[in-house]
Amino acid sequence: MPSVTVNSAGRSPAVARGLAWPVTLDLPEDATIGDVKSALAKRCPKFYKERQKISVKDDRKALDDATRLADVSSELAVKDLGPQISWRTVFMIEYVGPLIIHPLIYNLPRIFYGGPVQHSRLQQYVYAMVLLHFLKREIETVFVHRFSHATMPFRNIFKNSAHYHLLSGLLLAYSVYSPPFSAPSPYIRGTVRDDPTWLNAYAAAWLFAELSNLHTHLTLRSLRPEGTTKRAVPYGYGFDLVSCPNYFFEICAWVVITLMTGSYAAWLFLVVGTGQMALWALKKHKAYKKEFGTEYPKGRKAMIPYIF
Structure with missing residues (x-):
């Protein structure tokens, strides 16, 4: 021995x-x-x-x-x-922030704006879409995701959570549910932002992006047997064009919300989130190419089809 x-x-x-x-x-x-x-x-x-x-x-x-x-x-x-904390716990803490913050600001406008807010159709749509997005993320964390690394340093939880709790939580909610986006506001009243047809079209595009994102997560899950760190080349829906279609479809969902609202907070979260996901995608793309060599499809981009 x-x-x-x-x-x-x-x-x-x-x-x-x-x-x-x-x-x-x-x-x-x-x-x-x-x-x-x-x-x-x-x-x-x-x-x-x-x-x-x-x-x-x-x-x-x-x-x-x-x-x-x-x-x-x-x-x-x-x-x-x-000290370490499990990635599953990290994700659940990150995503629960907006699930708490948005209902508080939406339902308690007197506390945050000093008076009542007559919610517009736009605000109602965005409220539902944000809650459904993060509820989906929580469900995926519990039932879909399989992690190659079990834990991360506990101290990083504060940095990771700030992105969601502050940008897509506090800042986005405070901006979008404020009086300038309410039903009587000239920014909303009589514009396409109050047109049900327009709103339904954007909601359909958002739903397509969210379901596509879920599909890619299920594909990645199928490649990794439970309890292993096994990696394999993903193929199929989205993966034939990019290495990380899950990031691409996530960006598409937030582009919809950003265009719907025109909110500075939505634009900020979109830019910061896209930048971070681009770094992750490029790192994963390079790792795939290094690990699988000639087996990895040459025509794939990292995150955005035909571009990046």
């Missing part, structure tokens, strides 16, 4: 100061990096696997849990990533 030496990357992890560094572990011949993490966690339960980042000494790149120790010739180093 071979042994492996694990040192601390930088200062000894505060949560694992009970361990004598470097730590020598006796592991089976076919042991992996995941087994190293499990062995360290067994010696110090507070230093659980998700908190650990293991790399070759003097190299910052994390080793995958499936990497065999036989393929790693150098001494290992472990870094404490800090």
Whole structure:
């Protein structure tokens, strides 16, 4: 039974100061990096696997849990990533913000605007669309998504949630449900923003984008067996043109709301969200091409068909 030496990357992890560094572990011949993490966690339960980042000494790149120790010739180093929180919990916290904020501002205008607001058809449509969007996201988080990484650092929850709670939550709701968008407002009354035909057309476009987004999420789910991090080349609806059609259809849904309202808050959320999703899409696109090589379709773009 071979042994492996694990040192601390930088200062000894505060949560694992009970361990004598470097730590020598006796592991089976076919042991992996995941087994190293499990062995360290067994010696110090507070230093659980998700908190650990293991790399070759003097190299910052994390080793995958499936990497065999036989393929790693150098001494290992472990870094404490800090307290972790599951990605599923992160998503649920992010999306619940707008689900609370929008009803509060919509139904309690006296508190936020100092008086009543006679809601226009536009406000009613946007209210329903925003709530349905984030309710869909919560349902997908619980029943559809399968995560390649189980957790992320707890401290990041505040940064991640701010995007949704502040931009698509507080700022969007305060702008769209305000008196300038109400039924008596000249911005609404007698314009296409109060025309049921116009509103229904945009609602249909929004519904198409939302259902298309759901379809892509179901496709991605089907590629990853439960409890694994397996990756495969996705094909079919949307994926024949771009690597991340889920992001493309999400953008389309928010474009509808932005065009419907013309709100500065909707434009801001759309621009910021599109920029962030573009970065994610490009990263995933490059990862697909690197992992699958010539098997990956050459004609695909990252996020926007034929463009990007």
